Structures are given as structure tokens and as C-alpha cells.
Amino acid sequence: MFINRRFINMKNKILLIALLVSSCQGCFSQEKKTINKKSEIMSNKDSSVYSHTSTEQVSISDSAWQKLLTPEQYHVARQKGTERPWTSAFENNNEVGTYYCAACGNALFRSDTKFESGCGWPSFYEPYAKVSIIYAPDNTYGMTRTEVMCGRCRSHLGHVFEDGPKPTGLRYCINGVILDFEKAKEAEQDYNTEHTDQQ
Numbered sequence: 357m358f359i360n361r362r363f364i365n366m367k368n369k370i371l372l373i374a375l376l377v378s379s380c381q382g383c384f385s386q387e388k389k390t391i392n393k394k395s396e397i398m399s400n401k402d403s404s405v406y407s408h409t410s411t412e413q414v415s416i417s418d419s420a421w422q423k424l425l426t427p428e429q430y431h432v433a434r435q436k437g438t439e440r441p442w443t444s445a446f447e448n449n450n451e452v453g454t455y456y457c458a459a460c461g462n463a464l465f466r467s468d469t470k471f472e473s474g475c476g477w478p479s480f481y482e483p484y485a486k487v488s489i490i491y492a493p494d495n496t497y498g499m500t501r502t503e504v505m506c507g508r509c510r511s512h513l514g515h516v517f518e519d520g521p522k523p524t525g526l527r528y529c530i531n532g533v534i535l536d537f538e539k540a541k542e543a544e545q546d547y548n549t550e551h552t553d554q555q
């Protein structure tokens with residue numbers, strides 16, 4: 357059942373992949389591997405550094421991060437790792453809400469700036485706010501890329517490429533393991549009201 361659904365999804369994406377494969381090379385790097393099941397969504401919500409409202413910079417030791425994050429999150433966020441493509445449960449998430457840094461809770465992206473890039477990672481064309489993201493040149497693996505990090509805790513998030521849709525023309529290619537999603541409360545209320553009215 358799972359394999360069939362995955363196979364159908366892959367078929368639907370094959371044209372997009374063919375179109376985007378050259379521009380997605382930066383995304384794939386050496387991490388291109390077989391498709392595994394969706395990774396679990398984990399967040400760090402109970403930690404003392406996690407906040408949706410604080411603008412205070414988070415600066416804690418690597419060993420403290422290691423205790424707060426899952427091994428996969430730690431590898432991506434603090435060791436600049438890359439999760440396997442097509443493994444994030446957020447890759448196909450179309451719900452209305454906000455994406456936060458799973459390490460510190462900083463607001464990173466709005467769901468209405470998310471788009472289907474076909475590259476295997478959640479993609480957005482604009483950050484939540486200018487201060488959401490810190491940029492740095494990344495010349496590893498023989499590529500010239502721009503790394504994006506959380507503006508509050510400097511966790512590695514992914515990269516930004518200049519082949520995104522309008523209005524920015526940018527594609528923020530983000531590791532889903534370091535994203536935390538919260539549904540918009542307004543949207544939830546509208547949905548509940550509509551369904552109550554219909555009853």
C-alpha cells in the first residue's frame with residue numbers, strides 16, 4: 357500500500373524532476389540516496405530555548421544542543437548535514453500555518469510561501485521576516501551555494517537558490533527535520549465554524 361502510493365507520487369513528480377534536475381544539483385549533493393519512509397516530526401518544544409516570541413539570540417554549547425535535539429536534527433542543524441530527499445513529512449504538507457525552527461522556535465516561513473519545487477525537500481520562496489534567516493556563502497563539495505541558517509540560533513536549515521517562483525525568484529530548500537509546523541489558529545477556527553454551520 358505504502359509502496360504503491362509512493363510510486364504514484366513519484367510518477368507525478370517525474371516530469372518536474374526532469375525539468376528541475378539541473379537546478380537541483382545543489383540540493384542533492386552527495387546525499388542522494390534511496391527513498392525511505394517519511395521521517396518523524398520532532399520538535400524541541402519543552403526546552404528552555406524554544407520560543408515563538410523571543411527575539412533573544414540562542415547561543416548554547418554543542419553538547420547542550422546534542423541533548424536537546426534528535427541525532428538527525430543535530431546532524432542537520434549543528435553539523436550542516438542534509439536529510440535524504442523525499443523523507444520529510446512536510447514536503448507534501450499543504451496545511452495553512454507557520455513553519456518554525458525546530459531547535460529554537462523562531463518563525464521561519466509562512467505556509468503561503470511554500471511551493472512544490474520537485475527537489476525532494478520542503479521549499480519556500482520567502483522567509484517569514486528578514487531577521488528569520490542568516491545567510492552565508494557555502495563553497496563545499498565543489499559548488500557555490502548560499503547556506504541559510506536560523507536567525508535566532510544559527511541552526512543550519514538548508515540553502516537558497518535563485519530559481520524559485522515569483523515574486524522573489526528564490527527557492528529556499530529546507531531540511532524538514534529542522535522545521536516545526538503549527539496550524540494557523542484562524543484557519544482552524546474557520547474550518548470548525550463552517551462545519552458547525554453545516555450541521
Ligand SMILES: [Zn+2]
Pocket residue numbers: 457458459460461462506507508509510511
Ligand atoms: Zn533556531
